[in-house]
Amino acid sequence: MSTPTDPRAARSRAAILVAARSLLLDEGPAAITHQRVAQKAGVGRATVYRHWSQPGHLLHDAMTGIEMPFFREPETPVRPWLRTRLQRLADALATPQIAGVLLTLMQGALWDPGIAAQRDECYRDISENLRKALALAVADHEIEMSADPHDLSALLVGPILYHATMRAGSVSPQLIEQLIDSLGEWRP
Amino acid sequence: MSTPTDPRAARSRAAILVAARSLLLDEGPAAITHQRVAQKAGVGRATVYRHWSQPGHLLHDAMTGIEMPFFREPETPVRPWLRTRLQRLADALATPQIAGVLLTLMQGALWDPGIAAQRDECYRDISENLRKALALAVADHEIEMSADPHDLSALLVGPILYHATMRAGSVSPQLIEQLIDSLGEWRP
Numbered sequence: 001m002s003t004p005t006d007p008r009a010a011r012s013r014a015a016i017l018v019a020a021r022s023l024l025l026d027e028g029p030a031a032i033t034h035q036r037v038a039q040k041a042g043v044g045r046a047t048v049y050r051h052w053s054q055p056g057h058l059l060h061d062a063m064t065g066i067e068m069p070f071f072r073e074p075e076t077p078v079r080p081w082l083r084t085r086l087q088r089l090a091d092a093l094a095t096p097q098i099a100g101v102l103l104t105l106m107q108g109a110l111w112d113p114g115i116a117a118q119r120d121e122c123y124r125d126i127s128e129n130l131r132k133a134l135a136l137a138v139a140d141h142e143i144e145m146s147a148d149p150h151d152l153s154a155l156l157v158g159p160i161l162y163h164a165t166m167r168a169g170s171v172s173p174q175l176i177e178q179l180i181d182s183l184g185e186w187r188p
Numbered sequence: 189m190s191t192p193t194d195p196r197a198a199r200s201r202a203a204i205l206v207a208a209r210s211l212l213l214d215e216g217p218a219a220i221t222h223q224r225v226a227q228k229a230g231v232g233r234a235t236v237y238r239h240w241s242q243p244g245h246l247l248h249d250a251m252t253g254i255e256m257p258f259f260r261e262p263e264t265p266v267r268p269w270l271r272t273r274l275q276r277l278a279d280a281l282a283t284p285q286i287a288g289v290l291l292t293l294m295q296g297a298l299w300d301p302g303i304a305a306q307r308d309e310c311y312r313d314i315s316e317n318l319r320k321a322l323a324l325a326v327a328d329h330e331i332e333m334s335a336d337p338h339d340l341s342a343l344l345v346g347p348i349l350y351h352a353t354m355r356a357g358s359v360s361p362q363l364i365e366q367l368i369d370s371l372g373e374w375r376p
Contacts, residue, residue, distance in 0.1 A: 028299040030244065056218065096298040103298070106353045107291040110284040111216040116356075123354045151363050154347040154355070159339070162346030165294045166311045168304075175339050182370040 013051050015041045020062035025097040029104045032059045059104070060114045066101050068122055070157075074133035076140050082133060082180055086156060090171035093164035103165060127153040134183065145184035155182060201239050203229045208250035213285040217292045220247045247292070248302045254289050256310055258345075262321035264328050270321060270368055274344060278359035281352035291353060315341040322371065333372035343370060 019041035023031040032055050038045040052058035070089055075081045092098040105122060108115035130152040137143045147155055156179050163171050180186070207229035211219040220243050226233040240246035258277055263269045280286040293310060296303035318340040325331045335343055344367050351359050368374070 028295070030299070100295065100298050103291055103295040107216070107288065107295055109353075109356070110288050110291070111218070119354065120356075147366065148360075148362060151347070151351075151360075151366070154351040154363065155366070157354075158348070158350030159342040159346035161350055163339075163342040165297075166307065166345075167342070168297070168308075172336075172339075174336060175342065178335065178339070178343070178370070182366070 009051075012041070012043050012047050015043060016048055016051060016058070017062060017065065020058050021065055024059070024062050024066075024101065024104070028096075028100050029059055029108070032062065056108075056112060057114075059108070060112065060118070063101065063105065063108075063115070063118060068098075068102070068125070070126055071129035071133060074129070074136050076136060076142070078133055078137035078140070078142055079180060079186060082156075083176060086160060086176045086179065087171075087173075089157065090160050090164060090176070093161055094170060099161075099165050102161065123153065126157060130156060141187060143184050143186050147183045152183070155179065197239075200229070200231050200235050203231060204236055204239060204246070205250060205253065208246050209253055212247070212250050212289065212292070213254075216284075216288050217247055217296070220250065244296075244300060245302075247296070248300065248306070251289065251293065251296075251303070251306060256286075256290070256313070258314055259317035259321060262317070262324050264324060264330070266321055266325035266328070266330055267368060267374060270344075271364060274348060274364045274367065275359075275361075277345065278348050278352060278364070281349055282358060287349075287353050290349065311341065314345060318344060329375060331372050331374050335371045340371070343367065 016037055020032050020037050023036055023040055034045050034048045034055060037055075037058065038048045041048070048058070052061070070092075071085050093102070102122075105115060105119045109119035110116075127150075131149050134143070134145060134149065134152060138145055159175065159179060160171055163169070163175065204225055208220055208225050211224055211228060222233050222236045222243060225243075225246065226236045229236070236246070240249070258280075259273050281290070290310075293303060293307045297307035298304075315338075319337050322331070322333060322337065322340060326333055347363065347367060348359055351357070351363065
């Protein structure tokens with residue numbers, strides 16, 4: 001949706017987005033209905049409807065404001081940095097809020113091209129960051145990598161996401177070590 | 189919901205479930221509304237409402253009828269069997285239908301205890317089957333396993349699910365070999 005130029009309309013639009021994001025994080029995407037969002041934002045249903053005629057578009061725009069800042073700014077030595085960042089990802093995905101946003105992205109992308117574009121961007125971001133980090137480790141002779149750089153995010157993020165959302169338990173430090181080990185031969 | 193004893197009510201209930209399952213597979217969980225399901229099942233909205241006052245419960249019951257028969261009946265040698273089954277899983281998850289049902293399970297479980305129970309059952313089923321298969325490989329001296337048996341499904345299914353749903357490309361045979369290799373020392 002384009003941003004309205006009328007200040008009152010811009011204010012109500014912003015309030016609706018804040019309300020939708022808050023409902024998304026607290027109760028999941030099913031809570032993003034015209035009625036619930038209007039109630040939460042303190043505006044009329046017709047106002048929500050005027051800005052977003054379909055709840056799906058509102059969900060899309062609400063997700064655009066949520067960042068997934070994983071694996072940014074790698075540091076050497078890479079191995080302890082990676083261990084900390086994977087643990088941080090596991091902790092984040094153990095909260096229904098973050099897991100919910102990522103699963104909504106993955107699920108919504110199956111049926112909605114707009115959400116698919118957001119999912120692609122999130123995937124590229126995570127993959128690029130991991131590629132850069134491991135390239136740093138290779139350049140520093142910290143690892144002789146056997147994994148395909150294109151598979152890094154599947155190999156590292158996949159098991160943690162699956163574990164956090166299917167098993168709904170905490171990820172063990174052993175699993176994280178095993179994931180790091182599986183990338184190649186690390187030098188002591 | 190309890191199954192009705194009146195034959196006409198039982199027929200309409202069955203027709204509604206078939207319609208809901210078909211909508212879920214074709215268009216995703218957002219399509220499961222009273223209106224869409226009633227239209228598809230050829231019954232009135234009030235009839236759908238009488239059986240399921242909340243679309244969430246209908247989604248829950250529709251998912252109960254969908255099987256995820258992965259990794260059943262392991263065979264020796266285990267390695268080629270596992271390779272075939274992982275490839276089959278990757279192919280299944282490349283269809284939005286199967287990926288959609290699994291992601292709906294994972295996402296719905298965050299907010300709905302009934303769906304969480306279904307997710308737990310699906311997780312247990314996959315994990316048990318993989319544990320049995322790898323126990324067979326260990327007993328046959330095919331592998332000296334270094335992976336924790338509790339992590340098998342995260343290590344094998346996690347990357348494939350992530351790859352299929354985040355990258356939306358096909359899973360390479362190399363990735364599947366690497367996943368199998370990561371479980372321990374396989375004997376030639």
